[in-house]
Amino acid sequence: MIEIRVHGRGGQGSVTAAELLGFAAHSDGKYAQAFPSFGSERMGAPVQAFVRISDKPIRIRSQVYKPNYVIVQDPTLLEVINVLDGLQEDGLLLINSKKKATELGINTPIKVKTIPAMEIALEVIGRPIMNTTLLGAFAAATGEISLEGIRKAIHHKFPGPVGEKNIAAVLKAFDFIKKESL
């Protein structure tokens, strides 16, 4: 089983990102569970959401404490909370930022990747919502979910032209990470 923690701020679609990740894994034929960190969500306040993906039915109902992957939607959160908390040593920290990982001053032996998801979202979708864009980067960086799975998830959640734009942003982010690793 792999576990994912998504950090964001209220209004950035962190819970939707978790839902879409779970939906994509489910379309890929895996078992999945996605849930928010429960609370009174307020615009701008730090929020978390969690995903579990497994080959077997998922029974555990506690929150995620030792994630394999952490996704950070808002780079300003790096100053506020320890996004590395509990992240496994062979895991990955994926951050929405136009800066390179080395420029962010994160002191960790754990692999860190950045993606200018906000810039991609503004260019392709035309709105400052980068949760779906990050999914493309996540798929490219980890291989845990397929692009086809993300496409199905986005079509389900956002039918019509809005979904198409989001999928275009996903593809762009996917290519960005793939090219970087060449």
Added chain:
Amino acid sequence: MSTTFIEGSIAVAKTVGVCRPQVISAYPITPQTHIVEHLSELVANGELKCEYVNVESEHSAASVVLGASATGARTYTATTSQGFLLMIEVLFNIAGMRLPIVMTCVNRAVSAPINIWNDQQDSLTARDSGWIQLYAEDNQEASDMHLQAFKIAENKDIMLPVMVCMDGFILTHSFDPIELITQEQADKFLSPFTPQYYLTPKNPLSFGTMVGPDGYMETRYFIEKTMQVSLQVISDVAADFHNQFGRFQGGLIDTYKVEDASLVLVAMGSIIGTIKDIVDELRAKGQKIGVLKVRSYRPFPKDEIYKALSHVREIAVVEKAVSLGYGGILANEIKSVFYGKPKTPKINGYILGLGGRDITIDTIHQVIKDSVNVLSEEKFIGLNEALIKR
């Protein structure tokens, strides 16, 4: 079998929808809101032919479904926590009038202090109200239980309301793969509601009129007797469901690796899933451990519990509620199961997860470690020592 990746609340709303309720009345309250929002959407979109009555409070919501049910309509409501407590006067009336209403109690802590997170104090407060209470382990069971609930409630030998209890947030806000019930499947399982008596000008009746000392006691006697009959009906309906859908998550109880266990954890609701993972982990290390799920809390299936646990040396009851002044509610009832029996196991009670405190793998390990070592009074597990010593 094909599953849909869907939020627990929406899965429940969809199941309630295919049960063809004729009147729904509810007042939104966190974390129940998504259920009733989705149902109102189904009604507004014309997908569900049903009278959806908006009200100004939970007391009114319960009163609306009471009146509607008395006219012979299939009715549904849902609430949680403070809303549940505001309903409670009407909940006793509904049971006393023998109205087969189905309601979801999304389990949440009660005030004060105000807390919107999960425990099971709300529904357990209505333990003695005459409602049948079923507790769901996961969202598949929560969804399936609603179809079963209408069939149990409307059985002519029962005619009692049924409360489906599901853990707030932990289940309601979690997305999981769910086998949804189609309209065709629901229609095959559940016949239209045809009450033997209901309010109609053609045959005037009164419900809930005053009864003096000469008759009141018998109304309680009959509900208690019916509760005993419902033990069989709940089992039968779960078996019918198993036959049609191929899914079975227990009748009155469910057991996991209990047969040869020396230590068994007893619990209700979503904590069962986490415990099952720990049971497998510890069994791999040679510890003979199992878990018993109390699925039907009222009626309380004492014979089934005794049968399942009579060979067990140690029992640890874990629960998310407390009878302030006498410890764990479920723990005390599990102890009473063994009263007068030839062999009494060691029974420890643990209170945890109140007000949404997360129940982790470590929490359950603490319970098991404590339980193996000592015979304890009811104990709180997972307390913040810094707050206590302050």
